[in-house]
Amino acid sequence: DAMVIQNPRYQVTQFGKPVTLSCSQTLNHNVMYWYQQKSSQAPKLLFHYYDKDFNNEADTPDNFQSRRPNTSFCFLDIRSPGLGDAAMYLCATSDKPGLAGVRLSDNEQFFGPGTRLTVL
Amino acid sequence: TQLLEQSPQFLSIQEGENLTVYCNSSSVFSSLQWYRQEPGEGPVLLVTVVTGGEVKKLKRLTFQFGDARKDSSLHITAAQPGDTGLYLCAGPINNAGNMLTFGGGTRLMVKP
Numbered sequence: 622d623a624m625v626i627q628n629p630r631y632q633v634t635q636f637g638k639p640v641t642l643s644c645s646q647t648l649n650h651n652v653m654y655w656y657q658q659k660s661s662q663a664p665k666l667l668f669h670y671y672d673k674d675f676n677n678e679a680d681t682p683d684n685f686q687s688r689r690p691n692t693s694f695c696f697l698d699i700r701s702p703g704l705g706d707a708a709m710y711l712c713a714t715s716d717k718p719g720l721a722g723v724r725l726s727d728n729e730q731f732f733g734p735g736t737r738l739t740v741l
Numbered sequence: 742t743q744l745l746e747q748s749p750q751f752l753s754i755q756e757g758e759n760l761t762v763y764c765n766s767s768s769v770f771s772s773l774q775w776y777r778q779e780p781g782e783g784p785v786l787l788v789t790v791v792t793g794g795e796v797k798k799l800k801r802l803t804f805q806f807g808d809a810r811k812d813s814s815l816h817i818t819a820a821q822p823g824d825t826g827l828y829l830c831a832g833p834i835n836n837a838g839n840m841l842t843f844g845g846g847t848r849l850m851v852k853p
Contacts, residue, residue, distance in 0.1 A: 625783070627783075652839055661750075661846070661848065662845065662846070663829060663843035663844060663845050663846055664784070664829075664843050665843075666840065666841070669839075669840070711783050711784075713783070715839045729774075729786045729789070730784075730786070730839070730841060731786075732776075732783030732784050732785065733783050734781070734782050734783050735781070735782065735783050737781075
């Protein structure tokens with residue numbers, strides 16, 4: 622089945638030790654997103670790619686970087702994780718481009734199962 | 742900034758009870774989506790509502806979009822333990838394209 626896959630499902634890292642989370646998709650979608658979700662809170666968009674065009678949300682810390690080497694894969698790099706970065710990280714994809722005027726009804730975001738990051 | 746507020750934040754009920762959760766905004770949205778997120782998983786889309794006053798049904802779930810397209814509700818009839826999860830509403834940021842803003846969610850627990 623076509624899907625969004627995230628690895629690993631659980632990641633433990635030490636304070637300040639770089640970590641990379643990965644996401645792959647078999648849906649061949651143009652757009653890929655990274656969200657951060659802290660306990661009992663809504664997902665917060667960190668950045669998204671439309672094809673290879675990278676879009677950073679204004680309040681995403683510089684500590685977070687992303688790479689999309691091809692359509693299928695997207696990576697989230699946390700350069701120096703702090704205790705406050707412990708969260709669930711969700712990857713999502715969608716099909717149509719994020720153009721003004723495109724109705725959301727045409728666009729569903731497909732989420733992966735998430736990677737739960739623990740920072741010790 | 743378009744904000745979505747969901748209420749209640751937490752809801753614990755017995756199997757068989759009915760419930761309604763709400764998603765409200767002071768802004769008009771071109772459409773709203775409802776997602777359910779089970780523990781340890783990513784959100785899964787339940788429905789998209791696009792027309793003011795629209796009602797959509799998905800088995801025991803009934804979704805309504807307010808006439809003014811500023812609010813939406815989700816009603817569950819005869820809740821079951823399998824309905825347990827986090828219910829999120831989401832709308833397009835600036836009513837444009839794919840970018841979503843999410844409400845804070847309603848965490849529902851249905852006890853057998």
